Structure formats: structure tokens, C-alpha cells
Amino acid sequence: MDSIATDNPFTADQERALIAFAGAAIPASSAYAVPGADDPLIAADILATARRYADAIGAALDREDRLAIARHGAKFVDLDAAAKKSQIERANQPRSSDDASDDAEDELDRARFSAHRTMLSIIAQCYYRDDRVMRSLDMEPRSPFPEGFEVEEGDWSLLEPVRRRGKVYRDAPR
Amino acid sequence: MPPVPMGKSGQTLAKGFNQLGWHWWPSDTAIATQQYDGRDRCINLGACGSGCAQGAKASTDITYWPHAVRAGVEVRTRCRVREITVNDEGMASGVAYYDEEGVERFQAAQVVIVACNGVGTPRLLLNSTSGKFPNGLANSSGLVGKNLMFHPYASIQGVFDEPMDGYKGPGVCIWSQEFYETDAERGFVRGYTYEINRGRGPVATALTGMFSGRIPRGEGHHEAYRRLFNRITGMVGICEDLPEEHNTVTLDPDLKDAHGIPAPKIDYTLSENSRRMLDHAVARGTEVLRAAGAVDIITEAPIGVGGWHLMGTARMGTDPQRSVVNEWGRAHDVRNLFIVDGSIFVTSAGVNPTRTIQALALYVADSMKKRLANLFD
Structure with a gap:
């Protein structure tokens, strides 16, 4: 997607945090020869796609930075891999009603949970449409149309037991 | 016309249904x-x-x-109807609407046919107030907007050792109505249809895995992903929600759309009957997936991303005090107003509603055609 600088609704800190979040969620793998979701091409796709949800995602990323500073004395982007993973996992645990002691805090947790799900959805969407990732999954890096795909017809004789059993529905009253 | 192919997923599940002696059937999937x-x-x-x-x-x-x-x-696309107008005789005279430029227009009509479905139709009728119809058009029964029904869906997905169809082919391959009819021993009335979902694409696999905890964020992501990719198939149970007057579409006192038209407000509580049906669908769905060879089961009930079919809010019936339209779709209160959408359903049926809506629309159209000489009597 082409863009100009003023199109970007994220601050530099939010951009770095989002890319760090993506890389922490889906890291590179040498075993499978795939990049992480913080790869420059994929990250650009993520940032462009996330613009539509900039308000919610921006607020969530700011909160991640505040939490990281409160717990570790550093912004999210500067945490080590284990601390990043722990913070992401925690954000994706919805608080149970038993835990809710403060309505405002509970509302913040729900907003954070919702924003994290949106971020993960965008990250997965952008990551798994990358040509390199698709090839690593033995997928052709192309859109389904116009070539389509082959799907085997299947063995329709499997229906014989169902036919032998007879109808399972009621006749409509006359 | 032949059904859509069964594929690997359909055959695998068909064998599971056969092993348990349960009903299943091919799908046309429109x-x-x-x-x-x-x-x-x-x-x-x-x-x-x-x-x-x-x-x-x-x-x-x-x-x-x-x-x-x-x-x-x-x-005329990109138009939004604000209200149905009526004349001194209490007949519909046309509609006031906003065109795609936002300009208010009026379209006169001899007959008005509404097809806005279970939220849009009651919203429009409730917004169409007048001296003759102060509580909304066609609402002498007070039932416009009441009895809202959805389709609570139970999702039961199996993980298999062998490859399934994954992202290839129509999303639905076969169906089962083994549990469609009432059986008092199950602890609920009515029943559900199983819609067998062929598989998941790469993104849906990642999200299913990450949200259910099967695929970790960070270390281990790729190994876990590859254990699920192209190896998930399963079903949703489409449960028959029943009409309850406390489930409603009303007009929001504050919220309005871009044209200033009052927005709909929805109040809905999942019934105990539907809750039990969902539990039953999860338990039996797990059985058939295990019978088919699933090594892991992922469930969610009700799901949040589907089943939002909108029905029941302008119900059909012969009694004007207990229904909004008569047995051929004409409003009891307004003799040139017809409704041909999911709002006229009296129950949701445990199956996706589009074909029933089409059948009812065609039936109402035929009924009108047959009565052209005395349509408004």
C-alpha cells in the first residue's frame, strides 16, 4: 500500500512496539527457513493494515509500554524475549468476573484483551500471506482465483448406510 | 446438479458418522x-x-x-429508508429515504414490501410513527421488535494426524440432522443441525491455534502451527433458538445513524434451552470426531463470530393480536404492506435461514400474484 508520512497515525514508539509485539508473537525460525513477523516487508504490511484500528491499537501499545516500565523499568521494545512473551500471554488472559474488583480497571482489561486480539489477527493475516511463509507451508504463493484448487470428489458409496436407514425427518402436516 | 465434493474432510467425517450410525447428507452450499x-x-x-x-x-x-x-x-443502491409513510386511510403511501448523496427523497408506492430482516425491519416499522400508528407501523399487537432469535452456534473442531482439505474447496462439505428433532431425554426441546466445515486456511489456523492455546506466541510457534495446518476439520452445531418476548429490538433513545435516524437497540439473553442444546452439540460432536480419528478437540460454544442470523421480530400468524403479518405475509394492520424476510419467522429452525427466507419471499410473491384482484380486501 502506498502511503505518505502524514498517513501514519502511529507514533514512532507505537510503531516500534507493534513491530516488537509482532516479532515476539511469531519469531523467525531457521529450522523452517521463515522470517519473523518483524521482518521489514511483513512489518510494513502490518503497520499499513493496522491503521484502520489505530485508536484502539495505539492505546493498547501505550499501555504495554507503561506496564513494561512499571514491571521491568524498560519499554516493551527493550524487554528480553521471555519478558515480552510473558507480557503478551498475560494480555490474552481475560480477567474472570471473580477478579474484578474495580470497574474501571476491568474495563481497561477488556479493552486491552480486545485490542490484543485485533493485533494478533492483523499480524497473522499479514504473516501468513507472505510469499516466503506460504512457500514454507508448501502453498503456491498466489491468490486462489483464477486457477482454483483440486479437491477429490470422495466415495459417495459411504452414503449407503444412511440411505438404508430411511428418512429422519417428519412429514409436514397437511 | 451434483453436490460439492466431499474431499478428504467430508470422507473422514462421513466415516465417523457411519461408525455411530448417525445421519449425514451431501451439501449443495448454494x-x-x-x-x-x-x-x-x-x-x-x-x-x-x-x-x-x-x-x-x-x-x-x-x-x-x-x-x-x-x-x-x-x-437503487446506497439508499437508506427513514420511514414508511401512510395516508388518511391508514394505507402505506410510500417511503421517505436518503439517496447515496444524502438527499432526502420520497418514493410513492401502491404496495410496500419490506425485506430488511430481523433488526432492520422492526427498526423501520418502529421509526414509522404517525397519528394512526403512534407505536410504530403494523404494531397493534405490540410484537414488532419482540421475539428476536439468533442461531447459537457450537463449534467443535478436531485435529487429525492425516492431512485434511484445509483451505481448498467450499467451506461446507456435508451436513447431519441426527439431532434435529425433539427428544425429551436430551433435556431440551427442538434440536440442531451439524454443518461440517471442511478446513481452515493459514490465517484461521493460526488464530484458532493461538486463541485456544494450541499455538504459543514466541518460541514453539512454528512447530505447533505445523501440527494444526491442514489438519483441522470439524463442525458447527446450529441450534434452534426459540421465541421469547423479552429478546427485543427497540429504538435506542440516544444513538442515531449518519442520517439522524434512531438506531436499533438489542436486548438478548441466551435461554437455558439453547444453552443445553449447545452443550449437547459439543458432547455429541466430540464423539463423532473421536470416532473419525481426531487426536485433539477444540470447542467453543456459543461462538462469537457467527450465528447472528436475525429472526422473529415481525412474526407471521393468523391472530392479529399475536402476530404482525398474516399467513401470506401481509401486515394485519396495513393492507398494502408486506414483509418477506427473517423477521416473519415464528421459530428460528435449527438450520441456516437463507433458503427459508427465499422460500417465504417466493411464497408471499405468489400469494400476492394470485390475489391481485382483491389484494387489499
Whole structure:
């Protein structure tokens, strides 16, 4: 997607945090020869796609930075891999009603949970449409149309037991 | 026309159903498997829910509309009707609407036919107040907007050691109505249909895995992902929600749309009957997936991303005090107003509603045609 600088609704800190979040969620793998979701091409796709949800995602990323500073004395982007993973996992645990002691805090947790799900959805969407990732999954890096795909017809004789059993529905009253 | 192919997923599940002696049946999925009426045949694109580039998947714009337009119907898109107007005799006289430029227009009419479904139809009727109809049009029964029904869906997905169809082919391959009818021993009335979902694409696999905890974020992501990719197939149980008057569509006292039209407000509580049905669907679905060879089961009930079919809010019936439209779709209170959408359902039925809506719309149209000489009597 082409863009100009003023199109970007994220601050530099939010951009770095989002890319760090993506890389922490889906890291590179040498075993499978795939990049992480913080790869420059994929990250650009993520940032462009996330613009539509900039308000919610921006607020969530700011909160991640505040939490990281409160717990570790550093912004999210500067945490080590284990601390990043722990913070992401925690954000994706919805608080149970038993835990809710403060309505405002509970509302913040729900907003954070919702924003994290949106971020993960965008990250997965952008990551798994990358040509390199698709090839690593033995997928052709192309859109389904116009070539389509082959799907085997299947063995329709499997229906014989169902036919032998007879109808399972009621006749409509006359 | 032949059904859509069973594929690996359909065959695997069919064998599971057969092992338990349960009903299953092929699916047409509203997809043309041969060239039909100017539409090309399905080539298994797989992204049916996002629109069919091939034109094989039926949708109104490529099925009914071309015929209607050729017959002289003018389709005005991007318009929003504010209200149905009435004359001194209490008959519908037309509609006030905003065109795509936001300009208010009036369209006079001899007959008004509403097809806005279970939220849009009551919203429009409740917004159509007048001296003769102070509580909304066609609402002498007080039932416009009441008895809202959805389809609570239970999702039961199995993980298999062998590859399934994954992202290839129409999303639904077979169905089962083994548990459609009431059986008092189950602890609930009515029942549900199983819609067998063929598989998941790469993104849906990642999200299913990450949200269910099967695929970790960070270390271990790729190994876990590859254990699920192309190896998930399963089903949703489409539960028959029943009419309850406390489930409603009303007008929001504050919220309005871009044209200043009061927005709908929805109040809905999942019934105990539907809750039990969902639990039953999860338990039996797990059984059939295990019988088919699943090594892991992922469930969610009710799901949040589907089943939001909108029904029941302008119900059909012969008693004007207990229904909004009569037995052929005409409003009891307004003799030239007809409704042809999911709002006229009296129960949701445990199956997706589009075909029933189409059948009712065709039936109402035929009923009108047969009565042209005395349509307003």
C-alpha cells in the first residue's frame, strides 16, 4: 500500500512496539527457513493494515509500554524475549468476573484483551500471506482465483448406510 | 446438479458418522457445481465467505437481481429508508429515504414490501410513527421488535494426524440432522443441525491455534502451527433458538445513524434451552470426531463470530393480536404492506435461514400474484 508520512497515525514508539509485539508473537525460525513477523516487508504490511484500528491499537501499545516500565523499568521494545512473551500471554488472559474488583480497571482489561486480539489477527493475516511463509507451508504463493484448487470428489458409496436407514425427518402436516 | 465434493474432510467425517450410525447428507452450499444461469462452476477457491470471484456461489446480486432488472425493476443502491409513510386511510403511501448523496427523497408506492430482516425491519416499522400508528407501523399487537432469535452456534473442531482439505474447496462439505428433532431425554426441546466445515486456511489456523492455546506466541510457534495446518476439520452445531418476548429490538433513545435516524437497540439473553442444546452439540460432536480419528478437540460454544442470523421480530400468524403479518405475509394492520424476510419467522429452525427466507419471499410473491384482484380486501 502506498502511503505518505502524514498517513501514519502511529507514533514512532507505537510503531516500534507493534513491530516488537509482532516479532515476539511469531519469531523467525531457521529450522523452517521463515522470517519473523518483524521482518521489514511483513512489518510494513502490518503497520499499513493496522491503521484502520489505530485508536484502539495505539492505546493498547501505550499501555504495554507503561506496564513494561512499571514491571521491568524498560519499554516493551527493550524487554528480553521471555519478558515480552510473558507480557503478551498475560494480555490474552481475560480477567474472570471473580477478579474484578474495580470497574474501571476491568474495563481497561477488556479493552486491552480486545485490542490484543485485533493485533494478533492483523499480524497473522499479514504473516501468513507472505510469499516466503506460504512457500514454507508448501502453498503456491498466489491468490486462489483464477486457477482454483483440486479437491477429490470422495466415495459417495459411504452414503449407503444412511440411505438404508430411511428418512429422519417428519412429514409436514397437511 | 451434483453436490460439492466431499474431499478428504467430508470422507473422514462421513466415516465417523457411519461408525455411530448417525445421519449425514451431501451439501449443495448454494454453490453451482456446473455452469448455471450465466454463472460458472465452482473451482474450489475456498474463500466462499469473502465473496466468490468465480460467481459459482449464489448471492442475490447474481441470482435474482439480473432477472428482476431485465424484467424492468430499477434497483437503487446506497439508499437508506427513514420511514414508511401512510395516508388518511391508514394505507402505506410510500417511503421517505436518503439517496447515496444524502438527499432526502420520497418514493410513492401502491404496495410496500419490506425485506430488511430481523433488526432492520422492526427498526423501520418502529421509526414509522404517525397519528394512526403512534407505536410504530403494523404494531397493534405490540410484537414488532419482540421475539428476536439468533442461531447459537457450537463449534467443535478436531485435529487429525492425516492431512485434511484445509483451505481448498467450499467451506461446507456435508451436513447431519441426527439431532434435529425433539427428544425429551436430551433435556431440551427442538434440536440442531451439524454443518461440517471442511478446513481452515493459514490465517484461521493460526488464530484458532493461538486463541485456544494450541499455538504459543514466541518460541514453539512454528512447530505447533505445523501440527494444526491442514489438519483441522470439524463442525458447527446450529441450534434452534426459540421465541421469547423479552429478546427485543427497540429504538435506542440516544444513538442515531449518519442520517439522524434512531438506531436499533438489542436486548438478548441466551435461554437455558439453547444453552443445553449447545452443550449437547459439543458432547455429541466430540464423539463423532473421536470416532473419525481426531487426536485433539477444540470447542467453543456459543461462538462469537457467527450465528447472528436475525429472526422473529415481525412474526407471521393468523391472530392479529399475536402476530404482525398474516399467513401470506401481509401486515394485519396495513393492507398494502408486506414483509418477506427473517423477521416473519415464528421459530428460528435449527438450520441456516437463507433458503427459508427465499422460500417465504417466493411464497408471499405468489400469494400476492394470485390475489391481485382483491389484494387489499
